[in-house]
Amino acid sequence: MRGQVLGVDTRTGEGLVAGDDGNRYRFTPEDWAQRGEPAIGIKVDFEASGERALSVFPMPDTAGHRPVVAPPPHVPANDRSKIVAALLAFFLGTLGIHRFYLGRTGSGIAMLVLSITVIGLLVTGPWALIDMVRYLVMSDEEFALRYRRKG
Template sequence: MRGQVLGVDVRTGEGLVAGQDGQRYRFTSEDWAHRGEPVIGAEVDFETADDRALSVFPLPSAVAPGPRRAGPAVPSARAAAASDRNKYVAALIAFLIGTLGIHRFYLGRTGSGIVMLVLSITLIGLAVTVPWAFIDMIRYLMMSDEEFATRYPRG
């Protein structure tokens, strides 16, 4: 059967495939029959047994060239282009006027942006929002482009 990888937890090695029959099938790292790691969104061919996907092979068009790095599941290249926001702009906003939470609004995090805006009215609140904005700035700069695009998708 053919299908598409929906998700993978690299810590446990378990993944989920959506089959062409509309059913979802679980698989483990032992079921992945290819070098490297499964990629979310990859088209695969597999055998089924109850709710399990066995001998999961990526289709030739879905195999990404080059080695995959270890760590959390890496989104496909399509996900990297799925953000209309820029991490450097977000970091600059956080540095310049971050205590007002404007960078949070920019990234689509309206709730926490409102909280920061309300907190920044008082001196005690500023003691919270200044380090909060600084930490956000550092996080954005340290985040990979793929992770940033995944966390803050096109809004």
Template sequence: MRGQVLGVDRTSGEGQISGEDGQRYCFRPGDWSDERGPAVGARIDFATEGNRALRIFRLPESDTAPVAYRQPPANDRNKYVAALLAFFLGTLGIHRFYLGRNGTGVLMIVISITIVGLIFTGLWAFIDTVRYLVMSDAEFAHRYARTYPA
């Protein structure tokens, strides 16, 4: 079937196609058989399976530019900085604020008011230090990545 690309999400690569039959079909980046990828307004040829477009090829007369995919923002937090903050200022929960865990950061400050609480938060911070250093970079980035509102 032939159709036209209606829209493409720049972050996920998913989009919609309007087929010549008047129906709309969804696609994912893996559905493209053409190395140039999707572009809004591109004329295409595709196979269907339900409401999904598969094996999508751009037609030769379609000369629109492909959509550039935007990678999600890289994690701007560093596990070594977090470990150093936990080791040196951990009883005050500074490392928790750095990682965006403000609730537990405030809790650590409140608990640190007493001597017993200071010992407890010191142990907590030491465990956090070791945990950050042992954690893989990928897991750290996944756990502590900032989420940006759309």
């Protein structure tokens, strides 16, 4: 069946197609059978199954619309800053404070206990320095995925 995309939720990727039969059909990102994202107003070809549009393909460009729009880069939301984590690792790293900040309580306790002795400081000092460098060179996406708050 053929139709036209009426709307797309940019957060979820779910959309609505007006079929040539006068009915409306919902689709999910998994139903979109092309690279990129659907755009409002483009003509599509799809299989109708109840109120769902399956295997949605953009039709060749006939009305000046771009059939496929590249998706924007997705950066997961994060309530922690890699700059703050790096600064904590630099200034208070031997005590493991940066680990507590990032929710890594177990290794934070280990660093805190190790820092009681001089030998432990020789271990936690380089450990904190390596952590600081890792945070700074890590991409924002990787940092957000690795250190986001659970639950």
